[in-house]
Amino acid sequence: MIIRLLTTLGIALSFAMAAPQIARADAGDFIGGAVVGGVVGYAIGKDQQKKKSQSTTTRTYRSGIPSTSQGAQTQTALNYFGYNAGRVDGQVGGGTRAAIERYQASMGYPVNGYDFQPYQRDFLMQAYYWGTSGGQAATQLSGQPLLMAYRRQIQTGSALAVAPQAPAQATPVVTPQSDAPATNTAETTASSLPSLFSGGTTGPSLANRCSAVMLQTSTNGGYTTLSNMSDPNFALSEQFCLARSYAMARGEELMSDVQGLTPDQVAAQCDAYGETLAPQVVKLSLSSKAEAESQMREFALGTGLSPEDLAATSKVCLAIGYRQDNMDSALGSALMLVAMGEPAYGELIGHHLREGFGVQERRDLAMQWYDASLTALDAGSQAVFLPSQSDRPQLLRAAMTGAQ
Incomplete structure (x- = not known):
């Protein structure tokens, strides 16, 4: 894995210097050289190691913060x-x-x-x-x-x-x-x-929106639950921002394992990754879930890269996209993750379509993504946002039903 990183690093740095032009000219070459070579080479191995050791790193103190x-x-x-x-x-x-x-x-x-809420x-x-x-x-x-x-x-x-x-x-x-x-x-x-x-x-800033949501949550004395939900629309916004924070934290963890690239270089590559995926993001508000997912999968297959490489890259760029409010990078990465077999990330797309961040607001299409994500969780798909909160799917369903 380290050898692979070293052999691809030079390619990654050269692509990063002119990523936007290369991304437009040849998406496959750009993704393979710039993002996968520079970002994923080391992160994938670490990601797999963390998954294997997950059962031994979930110890929690009374404050509710894992000791990891x-x-x-x-x-x-x-x-x-x-x-x-x-x-x-x-x-x-x-x-x-x-x-x-x-x-x-x-x-x-x-x-x-x-009691750190x-x-x-x-x-x-x-x-x-x-x-x-x-x-x-x-x-x-x-x-x-x-x-x-x-x-x-x-x-x-x-x-x-x-x-x-x-x-x-x-x-x-x-x-x-x-x-x-x-x-x-x-x-x-x-x-x-x-x-x-x-x-x-x-467009509007999701970072600003989520900061305002967190303040309202503080005023309310904590997050909305099934038992106290009075505003389903706010509950969905709250869960959107929670999922965003969780995705950012996961990406930051992966990014800390990337060697050989500066934070600015990683961010530049993810910006260009978002530019490459922007046409797929536009289709989200114009196509059904099935069509948008199929088109992204076809695009991914055309790159010649493995699903594991694309998924790991997308997790890093999802975090950076949210951190910088780059909706093409964030939404494109979420769509790529769904296309690569991680349907729980479809919840994010539902939130974006519902609230109009990065795409045209389409609440009818949002319901397709919400339903598919929750159905996948019911069928045993791994939860990627707040996996310890077992009643979260029920809360989302109740909020979806009551939201206007």
Whole structure:
């Protein structure tokens, strides 16, 4: 696997320099050289190893954070905003719980380090993705003032600022940051800059939408459940953002195993991957599920690449697409995953079609994708979003039935 990576890496870097032109001219050559060679070569082996060891890495502490990648991501984000969770090791001990309590107190949440609610963590991670994708560079803030600036912008509905030249960072900052107070100058600068996550497609920002959803979830005191659901439309939006966060975390985990490419190079390749798949994305709002899936499968077969390579690449580019609000990359990757035999990802396509992110809003077609995804789960297909939440399919069905 390492030999394969080394032999393809030179090809990957050369393709990355001119990916958009090559993608338009020859999709098969582009995908095989740029994305699979550079991104997948190492990640696939790691992905398979993780699947084999999954049963031994699901230990959970009372806080609800697994002592593996999710715990490490939480510690990284806490450190990034100055809450000082200590060494990033994924083990949720006293230091991490104390950091969680400091975060909860500053956000006005109930303070209990043993009870870190999912909506609390999701908002923390949304803010972290924003900060590391340019929010910190744009506002010139760090630590807790940066987090508070993010919350203020979501609450007021103003644009989330990002510096145009700021590169996305896959390597997190883990050094606790200063708690220096925010300044009016920084806020003025933030409000004058372009909106965050302006990816390869135009249209409303899903990142902004999900941040607003997380705030409403916080106001509601937690996520919608079967027993307390009063707004089916909001419940579906909430589940959309949850699935997005889960996909981003999974992709970040895979991306951390990629060797030989910088984060910017990986992101550039995924941008071009999205451009290559853009015609397939357009068809989602024009074709039935069966037709769109069949066309993507035919396209994939034409590349001459294995389903495993295309699936692993798509998981990385799905995360990057969501992180940068590039809907062609995110939606194209989700469609590719369905075509390569992972039907649970079809839920994402249903959400996109329902809410009109990256495609024309088509709620009639959205139902086809929702139904197929849930039917596959009923038949034993592996759940890819919140697999530990056993009643999630029932919640989605109830929300679909009641939504307008």
